[in-house]
Amino acid sequence: MSTLTCRGVSAGHTPGRPCVRDVDIDIAAGEVVALLGPNGAGKTTLLTALAGLLPHRTGQVHLGGDPLPAARARRAAKRGLVLVPDDRALFCGLTTEQNLTLVARRKADIARILDYFPALRTRLTVKAGQLSGGEQQMLAIGRALVTRPRALLIDELSMGLAPAVARAILPTIKQVAVQEEIAVLLVEQHIELALSAADRAMVLVHGRIALSSPAEELRADPSRIENAYLGGHSEEGAA
Structure with a gap:
């Protein structure tokens, strides 16, 4: 059973103009999912909407099967959904x-x-x-x-860090997820580092999930990520 689930979530800072559209996510306890994508794809917007800091216009977020009300960050945190922002x-x-x-x-x-x-x-x-x-x-x-927390959202873990420093921290994220049974959603620009610590990865492009796949498969064939970044054929839901 998934610990963190969202269905059909759309969100944005401008009413009527969502920059994240119809996103579905399922993350199990002990699982690390990397959220990749070019600058401006909507990754931070998605995390802030999941954490209740920004209202999602459509869709529903569930934690442990229970719905979380939109734009109620304090309530989400009390139930165990915690965001580590990029600052x-x-x-x-x-x-x-x-x-x-x-x-x-x-x-x-x-x-x-x-x-x-x-x-x-x-x-x-x-x-x-x-x-x-x-x-x-x-x-x-x-x-x-x-x-x-039951679910941990981390925005841009390696921002401002040397790759060697980020590489030293990331294994701990996986260790924590497994030992404490936390669902982790990790936004990261450094693709290689993210895939080294993640179980699965998703690529967000223009506010939509363009690719979802086991991290091991994407490490073996990085061209799939490149194609997704460049707007290639969507592989959403791929196993």
């Missing part, structure tokens, strides 16, 4: 530990996050604004994980 949304004037403590119910929750991101152990007293880009991304993801 990371950290409290830069607070320390690493304080950023985690704001959402942690127990010290054990923070200890759990540090097990996933041990590089943060020596940075607990450092203000978030003074962390490196990689450390900030670890903290942003860790803060989201403190709440024990």
Whole structure:
């Protein structure tokens, strides 16, 4: 059974002009799905609509089989759907530990996050604004994980990071998804990195899913992604 499901979701910032159209998604617990696509395809718009920060004009989002009301971000978060935005949304004037403590119910929750991101152990007293880009991304993801989400949306994980740094973080995303049974939807521009950590990948082009396939198959034949980016024949629903 899918943990995160959306059916026929259309969304956009301008009424009557959706930039995301009729999107269907199913992500199971423990599964990582990479959402790829060119700039302007609507990836961030889709994530913000799923998270309730933007109303979807049509369609329905379900978490664990229960419908989530449109444009109710706080309610979605309470039910376990959490977004890590591309700007990371950290409290830069607070320390690493304080950023985690704001959402942690127990010290054990923070200890759990540090097990996933041990590089943060020596940075607990450092203000978030003074962390490196990689450390900030670890903290942003860790803060989201403190709440024990059922579904995690990550927007542009590698933005501003060296490929080697992103490559070091991505395996942890898969580890977390499996160990904590979280459905993960990952928006990523670096295709090779995304496919290395994902179970499946979808390509969003002009607001529609142009391709959906197991990541392993796309690694073996990257021309399918190139064709989708260039507006080739849609393979939506391909297994």
